[in-house]
Amino acid sequence: MYTQAMDIPNTDGPTAVPAINEQAREAEFNERAGRGEIVEAKDWMPEAYRKTLVRQISQHAHSEIVGMLPEGNWVTRAPSLKRKTILLAKIQDEGGHGLYLYAAAETLGTSRDQMLDALHTGKAKYSSIFNYPTLTWADIGVIGWLVDGAAIMNQVPLCRCSYGPYARAMVRICKEESFHQRQGFDLLLALSKGSEAQRAMMQDAVNRWWWPVLMMFGPHDKDSQNSELSMKWGIKRISNDELRQQFVDATMPQGELLGVTFPDPDLRYNEARGHYDFGAIDWSEFWNVVNGHGPCNKERLQARVDAWEEGAWVREAALAHARKQAARVAAAAA
Amino acid sequence: MNAPIAALNPAHVSYVLRIADGSLILAQRLSECCGHGPALEPDIALTNIALDLLGQARLLLSHAGALEGQGRDEDALAYWRDASQFHNPTLCELPNGDFAQICLRTFFYVAWQAQLWTALSASKDAALAAIAEKSSKETRYHCEHLAGWVVRLGDGTADSHARMQRALNYLLPYTNELCVDDDIDLAAAAAGIGPLPSSLNDAWTAQVQAVLAEATLSLPASTPFRSSGRRGQHSEAMDYVLAEMQSVARAHPGAQW
Ligand SMILES: [Fe+2]
Ligand SMILES: [Fe+2]
Numbered sequence: 158m159y160t161q162a163m164d165i166p167n168t169d170g171p172t173a174v175p176a177i178n179e180q181a182r183e184a185e186f187n188e189r190a191g192r193g194e195i196v197e198a199k200d201w202m203p204e205a206y207r208k209t210l211v212r213q214i215s216q217h218a219h220s221e222i223v224g225m226l227p228e229g230n231w232v233t234r235a236p237s238l239k240r241k242t243i244l245l246a247k248i249q250d251e252g253g254h255g256l257y258l259y260a261a262a263e264t265l266g267t268s269r270d271q272m273l274d275a276l277h278t279g280k281a282k283y284s285s286i287f288n289y290p291t292l293t294w295a296d297i298g299v300i301g302w303l304v305d306g307a308a309i310m311n312q313v314p315l316c317r318c319s320y321g322p323y324a325r326a327m328v329r330i331c332k333e334e335s336f337h338q339r340q341g342f343d344l345l346l347a348l349s350k351g352s353e354a355q356r357a358m359m360q361d362a363v364n365r366w367w368w369p370v371l372m373m374f375g376p377h378d379k380d381s382q383n384s385e386l387s388m389k390w391g392i393k394r395i396s397n398d399e400l401r402q403q404f405v406d407a408t409m410p411q412g413e414l415l416g417v418t419f420p421d422p423d424l425r426y427n428e429a430r431g432h433y434d435f436g437a438i439d440w441s442e443f444w445n446v447v448n449g450h451g452p453c454n455k456e457r458l459q460a461r462v463d464a465w466e467e468g469a470w471v472r473e474a475a476l477a478h479a480r481k482q483a484a485r486v487a488a489a490a491a
Numbered sequence: 492m493n494a495p496i497a498a499l500n501p502a503h504v505s506y507v508l509r510i511a512d513g514s515l516i517l518a519q520r521l522s523e524c525c526g527h528g529p530a531l532e533p534d535i536a537l538t539n540i541a542l543d544l545l546g547q548a549r550l551l552l553s554h555a556g557a558l559e560g561q562g563r564d565e566d567a568l569a570y571w572r573d574a575s576q577f578h579n580p581t582l583c584e585l586p587n588g589d590f591a592q593i594c595l596r597t598f599f600y601v602a603w604q605a606q607l608w609t610a611l612s613a614s615k616d617a618a619l620a621a622i623a624e625k626s627s628k629e630t631r632y633h634c635e636h637l638a639g640w641v642v643r644l645g646d647g648t649a650d651s652h653a654r655m656q657r658a659l660n661y662l663l664p665y666t667n668e669l670c671v672d673d674d675i676d677l678a679a680a681a682a683g684i685g686p687l688p689s690s691l692n693d694a695w696t697a698q699v700q701a702v703l704a705e706a707t708l709s710l711p712a713s714t715p716f717r718s719s720g721r722r723g724q725h726s727e728a729m730d731y732v733l734a735e736m737q738s739v740a741r742a743h744p745g746a747q748w
Contacts, residue, residue: 225526232522236739237566237748238515238549241522242542248525249538256531294739344748351746460527468529470654471590474647481646 159220159308160213161375162282162447164382164397179203190319190391197321198264206390210320211265212281213392215272218258219283221251223276223457227291228300236294243340244297250333257326264322277462285443286373288451295348295355295362301341303363303370303408309334310404311374319391342411349415356416363412364420371435372443374401405433498558499615502678505578506685507558507619508568509675509721510607511551512579515569516729517600518544519736520587529590536636540597543629550622570740574729581718582665584729591644591651592658598637599662599699603669604630606694610686619684638702645706652707659708664716670695671717 183203189196196202225248232248235241259269275281286304291297312334315327348355375381375397387393395403409426412419423436445451498504521541528534552565563571582600587593608630611623644651670692672680680687703710718726740746 222526222531229526232525233519233735234739236570236743236746238545238552238569240748242545242549245522245525245538245542245545249535249542252526252531252535252538256535259531347748351748352743354743355746464527464529468590470648470650471529471533471644474644474651476647477651478643478647 159284159311159373160216161284161373162216163209163213163387163393164375164380164384187389191389193317193391194319195321195324196319205386206392207265209387209390210323210392211262211267211272213387214258214262214265214323215267215275216282216284218255218262218272219276219281220287221255221258223283223287223461224304225251225255226457226460227287227289227453228297230291231294231297234294235297240297240344243344247301247337247340250337254326254330254333257329258323261320261322261326273465277458277465279449279458282447284373285446285451286369288446288454288457289366289369290453292365293358293362295345295358296366298341298344298348298359299362299366301337301339302345302411303341303366304373305334305337305341306408307370307373307404309338310400310407314394315392317391317394323392342415345415345417349417359415360417363417367419367421368438368442369446371401371405371438372440372446374398374404376440376443402432405435409433496554496557496560496618498560499682499684500678502675503616503682503684504555504559505675506679507551507555507616509578509580511548511555511568512577513583513600513604514544514551515548516577516579516732517583517597518542518548519732520583520585521593521597523587524593533590533640537593537597540601540633540636543626543633547622547626550625551619554618554622566740570737574725574733575723577720577725577729577733578723579720580665580668581720581726581729582662582668584720584726584732585662585665586728588658588661589654590640591654592662594637594640594644595655595658596662598634598641598702599666599669601630601633601637602698602702603666603691603695605634605698606691607686610691613683614685615683616685634698641702642706645703645708655706656708659703660711663711664714665718666699667714667716668718668721673722 182201186196186201186203186206190206196206228244228248228251232241232244235244259272262272263269272281276283286307291300309331312327312331316324316331318324318327345359348359378384378396378398381397384393384396388396405424409424421436423434425434426432427434446454449455518541521537521544524534525538525541526534528537548569549565552568556563556565556568580600582596585596588596605627608623608627612620612627614620614623641655645655646652670688672687672689676687679685680690700710720726720729740748
């Protein structure tokens with residue numbers, strides 16, 4: 158998911174063991190969070206809860222803004238003005254999601270600049286999915302349909318997560334993500350009714366994105382590092398494997414409508430389970446991408462670093478102007 | 492409402508297309524920046540302006556297509572004309588350059604649009620007047636936002652000032668074209684379709700010079716240079732803009748998207 162790297166070990170080092178009286182507060186906190194009570198920024202919270210949330214929300218925010226890049230790759234070439242408008246507005250939404258999420262994380266005492274620095278130096282992760290290339294126009298439809306679709310599966314439960322500012326940000330975000338998903342499907346529906354070449358383009362995109370999308374949900378529950386604690390704290394509500402299964406089940410009938418197949422010979426409905434079975438995920442590919450060796454890791458990160466560094470003089474100028482303005486106002490008042 | 496629209500005279504379609512093409516090509520240039528801004532807020536704001544310009548372009552192209560009466564819709568006009576058939580001012584197609592140049596170019600053009608929309612509200616072409624009315628609200632916001640950046644960067648640091656001054660020296664000559672009348676403008680103005688570009692000159696100059704002064708920039712000497720995009724003779728940059736914009740559409744003639 159956008160926060161799938163929550164399932165891999167934290168490199169910040171262990172959090173110190175709390176003192177005895179802290180342990181009592183923590184037990185009370187865990188109990189409250191477990192009951193579904195909402196935690197607000199000013200409330201006391203265990204340090205580990207705060208750290209975990211900052212990691213999770215900033216990963217999520219980074220995913221939103223890195224995610225602008227693969228789609229931005231097709232804005233200038235969108236084949237109709239209507240599709241260009243939809244795509245540009247979608248990418249703008251993703252930037253807005255980044256803003257809400259950085260703001261939510263900032264309520265926990267970490268600045269946006271600190272979080273961006275962690276992204277730019279490679280310390281912070283973002284979703285593995287955005288390290289895949291967008292090779293044809295159909296990729297834009299598949300990203301909306303499957304990537305935003307998978308994101309929704311994970312994010313709807315987060316609207317009820319224990320941390321208030323995060324939950325409220327997710328409510329706004331989820332509304333927009335479901336638009337994105339429908340728009341992506343609609344783009345593909347047009348391709349499905351189009352020429353042979355358009356249908357082939359769509360099938361090729363599904364073939365390339367299918368497995369990486371399944372990996373978005375993160376490792377199997379048995380291999381996931383942070384899930385148990387996050388469940389207890391109410392910042393994760395449904396397990397990786399359950400979400401992945403929900404996603405596959407929801408996607409199959411949509412794929413049928415589009416007339417696409419999925420690149421998995423083991424994919425079939427299992428009457429006994431009432432769910433679709435699917436084949437084994439290639440986790441070596443997942444870990445390679447998470448650890449920086451995917452097809453576009455270097456390019457994505459470099460694009461973010463370049464934008465930030467090339468924008469430094471702009472940010473400095475804006476600050477300098479604001480200082481001068483303040484001085485002028487003060488001088489006029491004196 | 493559904494009666495076929497008739498052009499008031501042969502220059503009518505060309506007059507509308509020039510306005511449409513300016514919005515479209517500038518939107519295309521701005522959309523190149525999406526996701527690469529100096530911070531999230533200005534990135535989102537520029538994308539917002541690109542979206543508004545694109546919205547204007549779609550309304551205006553559809554209107555031009557209807558006036559022309561040959562069945563060309565917004566996409567036929569955007570994707571299937573060649574460079575010499577586009578009539579945007581050259582200013583709109585120039586490469587983006589740095590953030591100073593992006594802001595100043597866009598400011599110059601939207602400030603011109605602001606004057607144009609006001610004058611177009613009196614157009615005998617009711618549909619065009621309605622598009623102008625709708626656009627004028629968003630253009631007012633664009634002007635404010637971009638004037639803010641021109642001032643911020645002009646006044647900010649020595650580096651940002653130098654960049655903004657360089658952008659001004661480069662771009663100002665391209666604005667000469669905005670306020671020069673030709674036969675199409677004369678015919679359109681005579682028919683009550685829209686203003687002569689020259690009639691917008693004083694208000695545009697006043698608005699722009701006030702912002703440049705606040706930005707502590709100095710006006711370069713005037714030059715006889717004239718670009719000619721409005722006549723269909725573009726800069727070298729234009730064909731690349733179109734090659735990119737039209738590539739997918741042209742690879743699939745007749746396709747629906
Ligand atoms: Fe998003
Ligand atoms: Fe989205």
